Amino acid sequence: MATYVLIHGAGDSSYWSLVVPELRARGHDVVAPELPSDDAAGLSGYTDAVVAAIGDRTDLIVVAQSLGGFTAPLVCDRVPARLLVMLAAMVPSPGETAGDWWDNTGSEQARLEQAERDGRPPEFDLMTTFFHDVPPEIAAEATSREQRAESAAMWTQPWPLDAWPEVPTRFLLCRDDRFFPAPFMRRVVRDRLGITPDEMDGGHLPALSRPKDLVDRLEAYRAAL
Template identity: 55%
Template sequence: MTTYVLIHGAGDGGWSWHLVAAELRDRGHEVVAPDLPGDDESATLTDYTDAVIEAVGDRTDLVVVGHSFGGFTAPLVADRLAAGLLVLVAAMIPAPGESPDDWGRDTGCGEAVQAQAARDGGLTGNADPYVGFYHDVPRALAEEALSKERAHPSSTAMKEPWPLDAWPKVPTKVVLCGEDRCFPPDFLRGLAAERLGIVPDEIAAGHCVALSRPTELADLLESYR
């Protein structure tokens, strides 16, 4: 039995994975989707990693999945637990020594968002969360997600250099969302090639794919096993 370790992104909690978790449990797997520390400005990337590892306990046969900002935490977890597989879903891909605060500038994400917004009439990067993030999520579910928003990550973690010297020696997959209005698909495709030498798999979904396309995402995760 595989254990899927699902790591949420900024502002989220483990609840953001609940539909995918249900899909995976129905297929006979165990799922760990913890809430990482929130409302704690002293919390570090190591604290987030420790929280996941504590939640995993002595489980084995691990697939570690990180969404969005979870791309900074998931490789640290996969490295320390010697996971069998690491999957990045619409996720930031850090470089050694790079802080989350510097990631956007280093990768050119901001410019990519502006360029895509110019093409789509301002949908990409839109400040309205129902437009920029939850445009393909059922409204009631999107409202519930927003009601659960948390102060995560901390300013400390945002300034902290990513601590690994190199990408962990764990088989890695990248999933990009073809309708993502946070990380434009062409941008993330290029970043995955540049930093990891990986051609991503694609889902026709927005950034919050775990809520809008949970079955399709679970199918893809299962195909990797």
């Protein structure tokens, strides 16, 4: 039995609501903490919350979605994780803030170029950008909830590590991601992690659109350890 530690991105831990029971049905423990919203929390507060939720659990597989990519390596620097899986995630560089990441990587330009290739309007739209492949009833439930506030300090605290933690790392990008398009993510992962990402079908929210497929991929990673 492994312990899967699921770190959500912007939004809340309900993002993992379909993945948690699937992992538990396969015999695993799951930790999916809610990250703090107070403005002072920032990266340190997010990391503390995840480490506290892990407690004395072992055999850890840490999975980070989107903005959670800034927190997950810090967790792995403090606990003995067996594997870190970055899922459509932001990959930080030493000293970089989450607020600066967008310009540093060219993510917005990549999003606009993808919209042009797809023949879509350039304006950001929540449903079109994030929920385009999520079943309508699941999208309706997700968007009906009050949005969790992100900690203001999360965007301004520099990522504190000098290098990526010594943990086996896999990156899983989504080929139909309209927010972090696949060509953009392939470049970022190559430049910042020096690895070739794995790929799956789906948009930016695979835990909602393809939870079983996602768990199959996570379990394949675990089996290969």
